[in-house]
Amino acid sequence: MTTLKATAPSAGSNAFGQETASESALRRFLHGLPGVDQVGAEQRAAALGTRSIKTTSKQQAIDLAIRMVDLTTLEGMDTPGKVRALAAKAMRPDPADQTCPPTAAVCVYADMVGVAKEALGSSGVHVAAVATAFPSGRAALDIKLADTRDAVEAGADEVDMVIDRGAFLAGRYLEVHDEIVAVREACRRADGSSAHLKVILETGELQTYDNVRRASWLAMIAGGHFIKTSTGKVQPAATLPVTLVMLEAVRDFRDATGQQVGVKPAGGIRTSKDAIKHLVMVNETVGPDWLDPDWFRFGASTLLNDLLMQRTKMTTGRYSGPDYFTLD
Amino acid sequence: MSFDFEYAPAPEARSIVDIKASYGLFVDGEFVDGHGRSFKTISPSTEEVLAEVAEADEADVDLAVKAARRAYTRVWSKMSGAERSKYLFRIARIIQERAREFAVLESIDNGKPIKESRDVDVPTAAAHFFYHAGWADKLEYAVPGNPSPRPLGVAGQVIPWNFPLLMLSWKIAPALACGNTVVLKPAETTPLTALLFAEVCQQADLPPGVVNILTGAGETGRAIVSHPDVDKVAFTGSTDVGRAIAKAVAGSDKKVTLELGGKAANIVFDDAPIDQAVEGIVNGIFFNQGHVCCAGSRLLVQESVAEEVLERLKRRMGTLRVGDPLDKNTDIGAINSAEQLAKIRALSDIGEAEGAGRWSPPCDLPSNGYWFPPTIFTGVSQAHRIAREEIFGPVLSVITFRTPKEAVEKANNTPFGLSAGIWSDKGSRILWTASQLRAGVVWSNTFNRFDPASPFGGYKESGYGREGGRQGLEGYLA
Numbered sequence: 127m128t129t130l131k132a133t134a135p136s137a138g139s140n141a142f143g144q145e146t147a148s149e150s151a152l153r154r155f156l157h158g159l160p161g162v163d164q165v166g167a168e169q170r171a172a173a174l175g176t177r178s179i180k181t182t183s184k185q186q187a188i189d190l191a192i193r194m195v196d197l198t199t200l201e202g203m204d205t206p207g208k209v210r211a212l213a214a215k216a217m218r219p220d221p222a223d224q225t226c227p228p229t230a231a232v233c234v235y236a237d238m239v240g241v242a243k244e245a246l247g248s249s250g251v252h253v254a255a256v257a258t259a260f261p262s263g264r265a266a267l268d269i270k271l272a273d274t275r276d277a278v279e280a281g282a283d284e285v286d287m288v289i290d291r292g293a294f295l296a297g298r299y300l301e302v303h304d305e306i307v308a309v310r311e312a313c314r315r316a317d318g319s320s321a322h323l324k325v326i327l328e329t330g331e332l333q334t335y336d337n338v339r340r341a342s343w344l345a346m347i348a349g350g351h352f353i354k355t356s357t358g359k360v361q362p363a364a365t366l367p368v369t370l371v372m373l374e375a376v377r378d379f380r381d382a383t384g385q386q387v388g389v390k391p392a393g394g395i396r397t398s399k400d401a402i403k404h405l406v407m408v409n410e411t412v413g414p415d416w417l418d419p420d421w422f423r424f425g426a427s428t429l430l431n432d433l434l435m436q437r438t439k440m441t442t443g444r445y446s447g448p449d450y451f452t453l454d
Numbered sequence: 455m456s457f458d459f460e461y462a463p464a465p466e467a468r469s470i471v472d473i474k475a476s477y478g479l480f481v482d483g484e485f486v487d488g489h490g491r492s493f494k495t496i497s498p499s500t501e502e503v504l505a506e507v508a509e510a511d512e513a514d515v516d517l518a519v520k521a522a523r524r525a526y527t528r529v530w531s532k533m534s535g536a537e538r539s540k541y542l543f544r545i546a547r548i549i550q551e552r553a554r555e556f557a558v559l560e561s562i563d564n565g566k567p568i569k570e571s572r573d574v575d576v577p578t579a580a581a582h583f584f585y586h587a588g589w590a591d592k593l594e595y596a597v598p599g600n601p602s603p604r605p606l607g608v609a610g611q612v613i614p615w616n617f618p619l620l621m622l623s624w625k626i627a628p629a630l631a632c633g634n635t636v637v638l639k640p641a642e643t644t645p646l647t648a649l650l651f652a653e654v655c656q657q658a659d660l661p662p663g664v665v666n667i668l669t670g671a672g673e674t675g676r677a678i679v680s681h682p683d684v685d686k687v688a689f690t691g692s693t694d695v696g697r698a699i700a701k702a703v704a705g706s707d708k709k710v711t712l713e714l715g716g717k718a719a720n721i722v723f724d725d726a727p728i729d730q731a732v733e734g735i736v737n738g739i740f741f742n743q744g745h746v747c748c749a750g751s752r753l754l755v756q757e758s759v760a761e762e763v764l765e766r767l768k769r770r771m772g773t774l775r776v777g778d779p780l781d782k783n784t785d786i787g788a789i790n791s792a793e794q795l796a797k798i799r800a801l802s803d804i805g806e807a808e809g810a811g812r813w814s815p816p817c818d819l820p821s822n823g824y825w826f827p828p829t830i831f832t833g834v835s836q837a838h839r840i841a842r843e844e845i846f847g848p849v850l851s852v853i854t855f856r857t858p859k860e861a862v863e864k865a866n867n868t869p870f871g872l873s874a875g876i877w878s879d880k881g882s883r884i885l886w887t888a889s890q891l892r893a894g895v896v897w898s899n900t901f902n903r904f905d906p907a908s909p910f911g912g913y914k915e916s917g918y919g920r921e922g923g924r925q926g927l928e929g930y931l932a
Contacts, residue, residue, distance in 0.1 A: 161879040163899045166730030176569060178464035178782035190457055374729050409459040410773045417457035 141383055142347045149300045156299060156343060162335035162371055171366035177406045184402065185440045188433050191401040192219060194419045195229040196254055196390065198427050200261075200358065206241045209234055211454040213245035220434050221452070223441070229430065230419040231284060235260070236273055239280035254284035254324070258309055261328075261357035263288040267305060274312040277321075284322040285313050286354060286425075289341065291331045299344055306348035324390055324423075325350035329368045330360040338368055342375035352388035358425065363393025369404060373411040386415065392425025398436040401429060461775075464782040466568045471559045473646065476506040479514055479669065480652035482521035483662025489513045493671070495645055498565035499779050499788035499823040507645050510668035515637070515677040518666040522608040522635040523683055525663030531605055531633050535591030542587030542631060544658040549580040549623075552654070556647055560619055561779040563646040565788030565824070566742055568780050578904055579623040582922075585906035586631035589927060593632060596927045603931040605633030606709055607685035610678040612699075613648075614691045615641035615790050616745040616846075622648055624921050625688050626665060627906075632930035634686065635664045637678055641691075642671040643791045679703060686930065689713070690747070693844075693870075693915050711919025711929045713747065713911055715844040716872030719865035720750030720901060721887065723858070724759045726877035730899065732766045735850070738875060738901040740774060740786055740828050744848040745794070747916075748873035750901050752841060753830075754861050757854040764832065764852065771828050772815040786848060789824040798826050798847035805831050805840035810851070836867055844870070858883065862890040871913025875901045894920070 145155040179187055197216045199208060212232050220226035231252035234242050242253045255277035259265035265273075270287075277285055287309045293301045306325055313321040325345035329338050345353050353372055356363035369391045376387045389408075395401055401424060408416050416422050431451045439445050476492065478485045488508035495504050510518070530538070549556065556579075557571040566575070589596060593603050609629045613621040618640055629636050640648035652667045668674055672695075679687045680702045689699050690713040703710055720738045722731050738750025755763050779787035789795040806812050810831040819825040826847055834841050834851040841851045855861040865874055874893040876884050888896045894912045897903060904910070909923035919929045 160726070160728040163727035163730040163879075166727065166733055166899060169900075170730070170733050176573070176782070177461065179461060180464045181462045183460060183462040186457070187459070405459065414457055414459060417459055 146300065146303055146347060149298070152299045152303065153297065156340040159339055159343060162339055164335055167335055167367045167370060171370045171407065174370075174407045174410060175366060175403045177403075179402050179406065185437075187402050187405050188398060188437050188440065189227055190417065191398070191405060191424065192430065192433050192437070193227045193230060194423050195430050195433070196231045196233040196392070196423050196425045197229045197430060198233040198358070198392070198425055200233070200235060200256060204235060204238055206238070208454075209238045209241045210245045213242055213251070215430070215452060215454045216251045217246065217249045219430055220437070222450075223438070226434070226437065230423055233286065233425060236277035236280065236282070239277050239282045243281040252283040253281060254286055255280070255282035256286045256288075256357075258287040260286070260288050260326075261359040263290050264292070267308065270305070271308060271312045274309050278313055278315060282321050284324060285309070286324040286326055288326045288328060288357060289345065291328055294332065294337070294341060294344075299340075303344055303348045306345060306350060310349045322351045323349070324352035324354045324388075326354045326357055326392075328357055328360055329355050330362050335367065335371045338371045339375055342372050343379065346375070346379045346385075346387050350387065352390050352423070354390040354392055354425065356391075356393040356425075358393030364391030364395055364425075366403060366407060370407055370411060373408060373416070376416070377412045386421065388421040388423065389416070390423040390425055395424055395426050396428050397432050401433065461783050463778075465778065466558055466561075466572075466780045466782055468558060468562070468780060470555050471562065473504050473559070473562075477645070477649050477669065478508050479510050479518070480649065480655075480665070480667040481514070481518045482525075482666065483656065483660075485652070490670070493642060495563060495643065497562050497823075498643075498790050499820070501822050504563060504646065507649075507669045510639075510670040510674045510677075512677045514668060515674065515681055518637045518668055519608055519610075519678075519681050519683050521663035522637050522666055525661055526605075526607055526635040529661045530630075530635050530664050533633075535593060535633075538630065538633065539587045539590035541658055541660050542583050542590060542627065545654055545660070546580045546583035546587060548654045548657055549576065549583065553577070553580070556619055556650060558780065559650055560647050561787070564615065564618060564644050565779050565790050567784040567787040568782055569784065570742060575617055575620045578906070579620045582620075582623040582627045582906045586627035590631040593927065593931065596924050597931060600931065603632070606930060606932055607634060608683060609634045609636050609686040609688060609930065610681060610684035611636060611638040611688045612675040612678060612691065613638065613640055615644040616742060616747070618644040619647040619651065621690050622651055624690070628921070628926050629686075629688075629930050630664065632927055634930050637666045637668060637684070639668050639670055639675050639678055642669070645669040676702065684708060686710075688929065696917060709929065711911075711921065712917035713919070713921060714872075714915060714917040715846075715870055716747045716749065716912065716916050717752060717842065717844055717868045717870045718748055718750045718873040718875065718893065719752045719754045719891075720875040721861050721865060721877065722753065722755040722759070722763055723861075723876070723878040723880075723883060724756040725879045725883075726759075727879055727899065728759070728763065728766065731877040732763065732770050734875060734877060734899070734901045735767055736770055736774070739850040740848050741902050743786055743789055743826070745790060745846055746902065748895060748902065749846075750873075750875050751845060751850060752865075753850055753852045754855050754864055755852065756861070757856055760852075760854045767830065768813065768815070771830070774815065774817075774828050776817050776825065776827060777820060786828060789826050789847060792824055794846065795824040795826060798845055798849060801840055801843060801845045802829060802849055805834070805838060805849075805851070808838050808840070810834045810838055810840060836864060842868065858887060862887060866890075866892050869915040872911075872916035873897070
């Protein structure tokens with residue numbers, strides 16, 4: 127296995143210069159990462175899923191989860207009206223309760239960024255845009271970069287890109303790496319600041335946990351601010367074991383380089399219970415440093431209403447029907 | 455503004471169990487008063503006295519063996535296998551139906567965390583009855599070369615305190631499936647789930663005398679195994695007591711199976727899936743407070759990755775939650791008895807005195823009850839007593855090796871041979887190592903996994919005979 131402590135150079139812009147100097151060096155590095163035993167990883171994820179989070183800790187966890195939601199709509203039928211409704215929901219998820227926090231961001235296609243930005247104004251809720259020929263990523267690099275620049279120019283705070291899974295599965299790791307580097311470059315704004323880059327691995331297509339770990343490292347080495355499980359368009363999307371392997375990767379990456387990278391499971395997380403299981407996993411795998419919307423997000427749409435329902439139950443002691451929460 | 459995720463207490467309700475003030479013996483289908491004295495069973499997590507329990511004397515043992523003999527000759531040995539299996543299926547289902555009751559009671563009396571009694575002990579106990587129920591009418595296919603197997607008669611069974619209900623089911627299920635009747639003694643510190651099981655036997659309408667449960671300590675156990683009308687002795691416990699039993703029954707025609715101590719090596723090669731190996735190490739030694747005969751109490755780690763593995767292990771140990779066994783988020787419960795705690799402390803102090811490096815994560819232990827923090831010793835050599843003797847607690851000895859050959863030599867260099875673990879991503883290395891290890895159970899890339907279909911038992915001083923699987927049936931058939 128690659129002894130990470132020994133081989134990883136200290137933090138810096140060219141921290142992995144040696145590893146990314148050639149296709150073969152990068153392959154050696156990624157294939158030298160410790161393997162993931164499927165049975166063991168799934169067992170650990172299931173064990174963490176049995177934690178029982180009650181009363182005050184449940185209340186706090188639900189509020190934190192709401193603050194971590196990237197409220198998402200990624201449909202061909204998205205309209206300005208739909209996006210404005212979503213933005214309203216993100217800023218005030220529960221109109222009946224002033225104390226309910228806003229979500230972290232809304233996540234839309236690049237052409238909807240302007241509408242979302244306008245609707246959100248100075249609320250502090252970010253706009254995330256999917257780009258790079260989302261969801262398949264099957265387009266030429268210059269088109270992906272143009273897609274990214276489009277989103278950034280329209281005011282996107284965050285860009286969710288997809289990696290080239292075809293290149294990854296064919297073993298052309300350097301190509302995947304260079305593409306992420308180029309997209310990150312395209313995230314730069316005129317004023318020199320930069321949109322945050324989330325790198326979607328589409329773990330449902332990578333299939334093995336070894337691949338998930340390698341792709342996680344590849345994305346982090348290339349400079350991604352976040353690694354994200356899925357587009358939501360491929361099943362299975364986010365699962366607990368996949369998130370576990372990615373959390374282990376960001377933990378090890380910080381140990382090796384001092385740089386912290388965020389994690390975003392997306393797709394398939396629908397209930398408060400699922401969300402809390404993820405938070406428990408964050409807490410016990412990487413610790414409280416990641417228990418913050420800057421470092422952990424949920425890519426979801428239906429999750430929010432379940433969080434709101436549970437939240438209302440916690441504050442009033444009663445369950446209300448789904449009609450008491452807005453459908454957007 | 456990082457978030458402090460404290461888990462609020464999540465206690466499992468205790469009200470589901472009804473612990474009586476005192477318990478008698480279960481003989482011939484009835485609860486009866488014993489002739490002897492009584493003793494108290496306490497909750498090791500609080501030191502609260504739970505109940506007064508009868509201590510069976512020789513006369514009680516004789517009555518129980520007679521009841522078992524009568525039930526054997528008149529009813530159980532004459533019944534068809536298919537009929538016997540109905541009772542076993544019924545018992546299995548009742549255990550499932552009353553699973554929460556069993557789990558809570560086990561955690562109260564034993565000190566183990568509710569998540570283990572709920573997710574491991576009780577479901578596996580039910581699984582043993584289901585599995586053996588399936589065998590009862592197929593015994594002619596169980597033992598190669600024995601197309602018409604017969605039961606042995608009365609089985610005298612003595613079980614330990616680490617998995618009270620589960621060990622009971624390991625003993626009773628195969629005995630009954632094969633047509634034997636049983637006199638069983640649970641450990642003196644953990645009698646309550648066995649007594650609840652006696653109620654299950656009544657509920658299942660099991661014919662009187664087929665299962666008899668006698669509570670007591672060493673004397674009661676001795677009386678059971680040396681009773682002249684007992685045909686089969688099955689014991690799980692310490693090597694010392696096992697040796698005494700072997701002596702006591704030597705020269706008689708009793709058939710014996712012994713499942714004794716262990717000092718298992720958990721071998722981590724440099725190509726191991728490291729995060730899962732760390733989980734396996736934790737599960738290997740801290741599962742059930744390390745009160746596991748097959749615990750991975752010696753970590754053999756390849757020197758080239760030792761530092762990294764230890765660093766990760768320590769970080770992981772920092773997340774273990776020690777405390778109230780009934781809290782659903784507890785990972786490590788109470789040590790079963792004051793006596794066992796004293797033994798763990800003594801051996802750990804010896805480890806320190808012999809120069810090994812002792813480490814535990816910071817953890818607040820409750821003030822009442824018997825507690826010991828998860829502990830590792832580094833810089834341990836084969837000569838240290840903590841590397842040779844069974845500690846039977848949450849204490850891990852870390853030993854390094856350089857080559858696969860050295861790993862195998864060190865792993866086998868123990869008088870025990872119950873279990874072992876191998877961690878590697880390389881299939882050929884796993885197979886080679888497994889073939890070299892002198893241990894009854896070898897796990898690869900996992901640890902402490904149990905299944906009723908899988909035979910379990912030891913080499914050398916870890917005992918003889920197998921329990922579980924087809925092989926386990928042989929111990930109850932002639």
